Amino acid sequence: xxxFEMLLTQNGWSMPEAAKALGYSEGHLYRxxxxxxxxxxxxxxxxxxxxxxxxxxxxxxxxxxxxxxAGIGGLRRAMEGAGGRCVFTSEWDRFAQQTYHANFxxxxxxxxxxxxxxxxxxxxxxxxxxxxxxxxxxxxGVSKKNALGRAHGFLDETQxxxxxxxxxxxxxxxxxxxxxxxxxxLKSHDKGRTFEVIRRALTEELGYTLHTxxxxxxxxxxxxxxxxxxxxxxxxxxxxxxxxxxxxxxGRGMRDILHPENGTEAAEGHxxxxxxAKVSDKYTLTDKLWTYLQDYAAKHRAKGNGFGFGxxxxxxxxxxLSARYYKDGSEILVSRGEGKNPRRLTPRECARxxxxxxxFRIPVxxxxxxxxxxxxxxxxxxxxxxxxxxxxVLKLMDQPRLQKVG
Numbered sequence: 001x002x003x004f005e006m007l008l009t010q011n012g013w014s015m016p017e018a019a020k021a022l023g024y025s026e027g028h029l030y031r032x033x034x035x036x037x038x039x040x041x042x043x044x045x046x047x048x049x050x051x052x053x054x055x056x057x058x059x060x061x062x063x064x065x066x067x068x069x070a071g072i073g074g075l076r077r078a079m080e081g082a083g084g085r086c087v088f089t090s091e092w093d094r095f096a097q098q099t100y101h102a103n104f105x106x107x108x109x110x111x112x113x114x115x116x117x118x119x120x121x122x123x124x125x126x127x128x129x130x131x132x133x134x135x136x137x138x139x140x141g142v143s144k145k146n147a148l149g150r151a152h153g154f155l156d157e158t159q160x161x162x163x164x165x166x167x168x169x170x171x172x173x174x175x176x177x178x179x180x181x182x183x184x185x186l187k188s189h190d191k192g193r194t195f196e197v198i199r200r201a202l203t204e205e206l207g208y209t210l211h212t213x214x215x216x217x218x219x220x221x222x223x224x225x226x227x228x229x230x231x232x233x234x235x236x237x238x239x240x241x242x243x244x245x246x247x248x249x250x251g252r253g254m255r256d257i258l259h260p261e262n263g264t265e266a267a268e269g270h271x272x273x274x275x276x277a278k279v280s281d282k283y284t285l286t287d288k289l290w291t292y293l294q295d296y297a298a299k300h301r302a303k304g305n306g307f308g309f310g311x312x313x314x315x316x317x318x319x320x321l322s323a324r325y326y327k328d329g330s331e332i333l334v335s336r337g338e339g340k341n342p343r344r345l346t347p348r349e350c351a352r353x354x355x356x357x358x359x360f361r362i363p364v365x366x367x368x369x370x371x372x373x374x375x376x377x378x379x380x381x382x383x384x385x386x387x388x389x390x391x392x393v394l395k396l397m398d399q400p401r402l403q404k405v406g
Contacts, residue, residue: 002033002034002035003044004032004033004043004044005033006101007044007047007048007050008029008033009097009098009101009102009363013102013363014363015030017363022046022047024043060083061083061085062083062084062390063083063084063085063126063176063390063394064084064085064086064087064123064124064125064127065079065084065085065087065125065126065127065128066086066087066088066089066122066123066127066129066169067086067089067090067129067130068090068128068130068132068165068169069090069091069114069130069131069132069133070089070090070091070096070100070131071093071096071100071131071375071376071377072096072099072100072103072372072373072376073099073100073103073104074354074355074356074378074379074382075129075130075131075179075181076104077356077379077383078379078382078383078386079127079129079382079386081383081386081387082383082387082389082390084126084386086106087123087124087125088108088111088122088125089104089108089111090110090112090113090114090117091110091112092113095364095371095372096372096375097110098363099362099363099364099368099369099372102363103360103361114162114165115162115165117165119168119169119171119172119173120172122173124173125173125175126176126177126393126396127175127176127177127179127389127393128166128169128170128173128175128177128178128179129179129180130166130179130181131181131377132162132166132180132182163201166178166180167201167202170206170208171206174234176233176234176393176396176397177233177234177392177393177396178202178208178230178231178232179230179389180229180231180232181227181228181230181382182227182228183227183228184214184226184228186198187228198230202230202232203232207234208232208233208234209233209235209237209239210230210231210232211239211240211241212228212229212230212231213228213229213231213241213244214228214229215229215244215381215385217378217380217381218249218252219246219247219248219249219381220247220378220384221252221256221353221354221355221378221380222252222254222257222316222317222318223317223319223353223378224318224319224320225320225321225378227378227381229241229381231385231389233392233393233396234396235396235399237392237395237396238392239389239392241388243388244384244385245384246384249317252317253314253315254312254316254317254318254334255315256352257349257352257353258334258349259277259278259279259346259348259349260277261276261277261278261279262276263275263277265277268348270282271283271346271347272346279343279346280346283343283345284342285329285333285341285342285343286341287341290342293308293309293328293333294309296309297309308330309330309333309342310330310331310332311333311342312334313334318331318332319332321345321350321353321354323371323374323375325344325350325371325374326366326367326370326371329343332344332345347362347366347370347373348362350369350373350374351369351373353373354373354376354377354378354379355378355380355381356373356376
């Protein structure tokens, strides 16, 4: 990545926005981005100044954390809300990196593949945060060692998975706490073996206490989204998920996140247009796609299956937004009234549905934005967990940590 491209990313500008701000054509900017021509020094100075002006001043942070498998920074938003300061980020997807940089202009490079990062190259931190992928653990290496009469441990059981990288970082740095996130079905994945390996590795091998809870985001946003949250501490604490504040629905509905289309909000990019900020027609389903989705749903209803589209109005609680939303939007379609084809959510509405504030910048295409928000976390859920963790983290920070391993 050229410095010009990095500065554009850190400023969170799309190419049209950058062209307008810098006073050059998009063609010029693309040539600079590809390194075909050297950008004007005046432009580079302006970009560097913009980046510096956007940098956060977090000297008052009460604890530090690292953000692994960071996506677009949902867990980071939660931790910062509890007084945390991010000191390291890892995310391999370049489009997610673009969105992350646009919203967290701390001018620190994002590490790509965490498997290629040595633990000693990661800064010391008080909390490890990760939304790691759910992967089965191979028992091949374990079975071989058993046959040879040799001892084995979590390093053998988790080798080749991304959870292994979480463990090796925890083992080396011994932070005060961790917060891990995964899909609800993690506990039943591979007939329960996956979660059992995780539990044993974190508690029996590394000595952390472990607290788990399945939380539905519908307590905070108008979307059913159940996720398992795993919180651990280096020493025993009186942390309890029973103290978690879950506000419940409280009249919440999709109206809270849908564009009002009445002029009370400003039009945004290509999402909404005109003086009333009406949702662009591009989000309305074509006759062909709408007919297909209705026929598909009818076919599965006849078979007694629950597959099909999910139609919502202002009073609804939506289904789970997934990373495949960009394909046809069928899981959450917004009703436009009798006799009218429904529409997809706009990326801004997806951001709101995940609990991101309207100031959150979306510098990528709609396809990438749908994938990113579908892969993200519901921020208010984890902000509440982070709030609950914070006093216990601070208490452990006052105690000497065990000597690092490795």
